[in-house]
Amino acid sequence: xxxxxxxxxxxxxxxxxxxxxxxxxxxxxxxxxNLEPESYESYRKLINIEPSGAKKEFIVxxxxxxxxxxxxxxxxxxxxxxxxxxxQGDNMWLYIPNVGKPVRITSLQSVTGGVFNNADIMRVDYxxxxxxxxxxxxxxxxxxxxxxxxxxxxxxxxxxxVDKKLTLPLEIEAYASSGMLIKTLHFKDVKDFGGGIKRPAxxxxxxxxxxxxxxxxxxxxxxxxxxxxxxxxxxFMPRIEELRK
Amino acid sequence: xxxxxxxxxxxxxxxxPAPAEDFSFDAKEFEKKTFEFGGYLEAKxxxxxxxxxxxxxxxxxxxxxxRNWLYRSTGTLELTGKLNLDQVVADxxxxxxxxxxxxxxxxxxxxxxxxxxxxxxxxxxxFDAGKRVMRWGKGYAxxxxxxxxxxxxxxxxxxxxxxxxxxxxxxxxxxxxPISTVGFTPLIVPVKDKINGDFGKPDHIxxxxxxxxxxxxxxxxxxxxxxxxxxxxxxxxxxxxxxxNLEIHGEWARMADVQRSYVDGAGxxxxxxxxxxxxLAGLRYLTENEVTWIAEYYRNGSGYSSIQLEDxxxxxxxxxAPGASASLFNKAKNLAQxxxxxxxxxxxxxxxxxxxxxxxxxxxxxxxxxTMVNLNDGSFQITPEISYTGFTxxxxxxxAIFLSNQRHTDFGEKTSSQRYEVYARYFF
Numbered sequence: 001x002x003x004x005x006x007x008x009x010x011x012x013x014x015x016x017x018x019x020x021x022x023x024x025x026x027x028x029x030x031x032x033x034n035l036e037p038e039s040y041e042s043y044r045k046l047i048n049i050e051p052s053g054a055k056k057e058f059i060v061x062x063x064x065x066x067x068x069x070x071x072x073x074x075x076x077x078x079x080x081x082x083x084x085x086x087x088q089g090d091n092m093w094l095y096i097p098n099v100g101k102p103v104r105i106t107s108l109q110s111v112t113g114g115v116f117n118n119a120d121i122m123r124v125d126y127x128x129x130x131x132x133x134x135x136x137x138x139x140x141x142x143x144x145x146x147x148x149x150x151x152x153x154x155x156x157x158x159x160x161x162v163d164k165k166l167t168l169p170l171e172i173e174a175y176a177s178s179g180m181l182i183k184t185l186h187f188k189d190v191k192d193f194g195g196g197i198k199r200p201a202x203x204x205x206x207x208x209x210x211x212x213x214x215x216x217x218x219x220x221x222x223x224x225x226x227x228x229x230x231x232x233x234x235x236f237m238p239r240i241e242e243l244r245k
Numbered sequence: 246x247x248x249x250x251x252x253x254x255x256x257x258x259x260x261x262p263a264p265a266e267d268f269s270f271d272a273k274e275f276e277k278k279t280f281e282f283g284g285y286l287e288a289k290x291x292x293x294x295x296x297x298x299x300x301x302x303x304x305x306x307x308x309x310x311x312r313n314w315l316y317r318s319t320g321t322l323e324l325t326g327k328l329n330l331d332q333v334v335a336d337x338x339x340x341x342x343x344x345x346x347x348x349x350x351x352x353x354x355x356x357x358x359x360x361x362x363x364x365x366x367x368x369x370x371x372f373d374a375g376k377r378v379m380r381w382g383k384g385y386a387x388x389x390x391x392x393x394x395x396x397x398x399x400x401x402x403x404x405x406x407x408x409x410x411x412x413x414x415x416x417x418x419x420x421x422x423p424i425s426t427v428g429f430t431p432l433i434v435p436v437k438d439k440i441n442g443d444f445g446k447p448d449h450i451x452x453x454x455x456x457x458x459x460x461x462x463x464x465x466x467x468x469x470x471x472x473x474x475x476x477x478x479x480x481x482x483x484x485x486x487x488x489x490n491l492e493i494h495g496e497w498a499r500m501a502d503v504q505r506s507y508v509d510g511a512g513x514x515x516x517x518x519x520x521x522x523x524x525l526a527g528l529r530y531l532t533e534n535e536v537t538w539i540a541e542y543y544r545n546g547s548g549y550s551s552i553q554l555e556d557x558x559x560x561x562x563x564x565x566a567p568g569a570s571a572s573l574f575n576k577a578k579n580l581a582q583x584x585x586x587x588x589x590x591x592x593x594x595x596x597x598x599x600x601x602x603x604x605x606x607x608x609x610x611x612x613x614x615x616t617m618v619n620l621n622d623g624s625f626q627i628t629p630e631i632s633y634t635g636f637t638x639x640x641x642x643x644x645a646i647f648l649s650n651q652r653h654t655d656f657g658e659k660t661s662s663q664r665y666e667v668y669a670r671y672f673f
Binding site: 042043044045047048050054056057059061075076077078079081088089090091092096098099101103104105106107108109110113114119151152153154202210211212213216218219220221227228229230231232233234235236239241242244245 | 268269270271272273275276277283285329334363365367368369371380381382383385403405415417418419425426428430457459462464484485486488489490491492494529531537602603606608609634635637638639640672673
């Protein structure tokens with residue numbers, strides 16, 4: 001009987017620890033779903049700001065389906081209008097109306113210039129590309145350390161600060177495999193987009209590689225939408241405008 | 246104390262950053278329009294250092310006085326219009342051009358570069374009829390599988406091109422598994438009277454088709470063009486990303502029963518019917534310090550060896566020498582037009598381009614250095630270039646092209662030895 005009491009007492013002591021064991025994968029997947037539905041459409045304004053204050057703006061229309069399919073269409077400025085990009089997993093293409101055929105691009109290049117690269121503009125779910133290495137609690141935050149699943153992912157490691165209450169990222173630091181900090185993303189201005197989507201409407205980024213430069217991404221018109229798989233093919237790249245209503 | 250408080254307040258005011266600019270964005274401002282209109286206006290200035298002592302100069306500018314420099318000014322207006330209906334999209338791209346140089350003034354007012362109607366009953370199926378630029382192949386500077394398009398200029402591969410009148414269908418399906426996408430594009434390019442007169446021999450409908458596969462993360466195209474205005478041709482290409490910063494691509498094309506013209510060392514001209522195999526292998530590589538390399542090797546199956554080119558250049562020298570007969574001159578001119586005067590008449594070429602986006606943190610600036618080498622005779626051209634896109638809707642590019650100068654070699658026999666070019670293009 002004494003042994004049984006000791007065993008129960010021991011289990012009672014371990015119970016709070018078990019309750020606090022954090023499931024990093026589940027939290028990361030929740031972050032993904034809180035940021036966007038798995039399939040959606042959205043409009044974004046990308047703003048590049050130079051140290052002098054000079055700005056250049058791009059408007060892109062984006063449709064994503066499933067975990068790893070994304071298309072974007074440039075609506076503005078006139079010099080970029082009609083350009084489109086396609087991502088299927090690690091494969092990325094750029095279509096320029098004058099050039100006329102989709103050409104393969106890589107995640108580290110940037111179709112807009114500035115601090116955002118192609119992987120940022122055509123981002124797929126974090127849980128699709130990264131494993132959670134460690135997770136810690138720090139006050140109102142979860143601190144996630146993420147490691148790329150393959151060498152084809154743009155950033156080798158991410159350090160993500162997640163708001164515990166909203167399960168939304170507040171800040172992400174992106175590192176190269178050498179350990180060098182490439183950029184920091186700051187998530188701001190949590191907004192209700194309707195349809196149960198409440199997420200940061202502004203992402204600001206800066207980089208030690210581009211001292212004094214800043215790029216900003218503003219979201220609008222984010223809503224759930226499911227389109228056929230054929231949209232995410234090279235042949236459809238000149239026709240993405242047809243998806244807009 | 247009062248002063249200290251005032252100083253502290255002032256320091257705090259300086260130390261605390263000014264509130265960030267309040268950016269706003271509402272997608273409603275960018276709703277889809279039924280009719281869209283756009284285009285660009287371009288002003289271009291060129292200076293070409295001529296080679297009046299080369300036969301190519303005499304053949305290009307017969308009866309013109311020798312000049313060392315040729316200056317050319319060009320103004321181009323390209324207008325695009327698009328009508329977006331539910332399943333139907335109609336579009337038109339028109340070009341107007343005014344060009345003036347020392348020898349000639351060119352005015353084009355209503356050239357239709359592209360235009361037609363597309364009907365898309367579903368996302369994976371569309372039908373198209375009109376003048377279209379059907380760009381096949383994965384090569385950057387060359388595309389040997391580009392059977393149904395005007396050849397691109399390897400010195401300016403991204404330049405706008407004119408289409409051919411054609412009717413096509415595009416069918417696409419996606420699947421789970423290693424072959425994730427299949428696309429099929431059959432088309433016809435009719436040549437009759439005034440339609441597609443420069444495509445090839447008249448009175449043929451010229452069927453062609455392309456089968457596209459995305460298989461094991463690799464783009465693969467199989468192309469065919471039936472015998473008609475041009476010889477029957479087959480081709481295959483591929484492209485694949487090997488990492489976050491490396492892409493490889495290749496093309497192979499075979500043209501059957503092609504009539505080719507030759508001139509031998511004794512000045513005898515003759516023609517032969519041959520099967521021609523051309524291929525291309527290339528890569529794009531982005532280095533850690535943001536240099537994009539494009540390298541391509543091109544085997545031009547319809548090209549000439551360095552000895553064959555030398556035979557032609559010696560013959561053309563005789564045909565364009567003072568006192569040469571008109572028939573000899575015409576013979577040389579016909580040979581030039583049959584293939585010897587193409588922009589790349591040689592057999593083996595290397596294309597190498599290194600471009601740096603935003604060097605020294607100059608946002609929107611791209612600098613590039615490009616070289617094209619004829620591997621058979623060692624002649625080459627080298628092109629430094631700088632472009633800037635920082636002004637909204639404006640693109641400015643300046644470049645120079647320097648060609649090697651050795652006689653009786655590919656690049657050493659072009660009409661100019663240096664070319665300087667600057668243009669500003671405003672999009673609206």
